[in-house]
Amino acid sequence: MYRRITVAIALAALVAACADTTAPTAPTTGAPSLAQVATREKINENLDIAGMLFNPCNEEAIAYTGTVHRIGYIDHFATGTESKLHVTSDLTGTGVTTGLTYGIKNKEKEAVLESFDPLTNTTTYSQHYSVTSKGSTSNFDMKFAYTFTDPPGTVTVTQMDSRCN
Numbered sequence: 001m002y003r004r005i006t007v008a009i010a011l012a013a014l015v016a017a018c019a020d021t022t023a024p025t026a027p028t029t030g031a032p033s034l035a036q037v038a039t040r041e042k043i044n045e046n047l048d049i050a051g052m053l054f055n056p057c058n059e060e061a062i063a064y065t066g067t068v069h070r071i072g073y074i075d076h077f078a079t080g081t082e083s084k085l086h087v088t089s090d091l092t093g094t095g096v097t098t099g100l101t102y103g104i105k106n107k108e109k110e111a112v113l114e115s116f117d118p119l120t121n122t123t124t125y126s127q128h129y130s131v132t133s134k135g136s137t138s139n140f141d142m143k144f145a146y147t148f149t150d151p152p153g154t155v156t157v158t159q160m161d162s163r164c165n
């Protein structure tokens with residue numbers, strides 16, 4: 001009987017010594033995980049806009065109006081923020097000198113990563129718009145992309161193309 005108690009105590013001590021009281025955690029990477037997000041601000045909105053756009057094919061200013069749809073999020077952490085935004089628009093415009101009517105389709109993407117200590121910002125942005133006149137000429141596509149890094153405050157243009165068609 002004493003032998004059974006001694007074996008039971010020894011077995012319990014061995015199990016207790018080998019047991020890990022904390023659950024294993026997954027390795028962390030440089031980016032915060034969704035579980036670490038303090039708050040997430042969701043963006044899903046339509047905005048009415050108006051402005052001017054330059055047509056490089058016939059050197060005409062185009063006055064446009066329409067609605068843009070923005071969808072994305074901003075994650076707020078104790079150490080900074082991360083945001084991603086996607087914008088699409090379907091606009092109409094009028095050539096200021098020719099009176100041509102234009103249809104304008106636009107797509108934009110933006111990603112921003114900010115850190116508070118030390119204060120840094122990295123932004124990547126891309127835009128593609130296609131402008132089609134209701135006439136037979138003056139159609140064009142434009143693509144533009146850049147990366148902004150602060151510090152040191154540099155902008156690197158990674159794409160800037162326009163094509164008349």
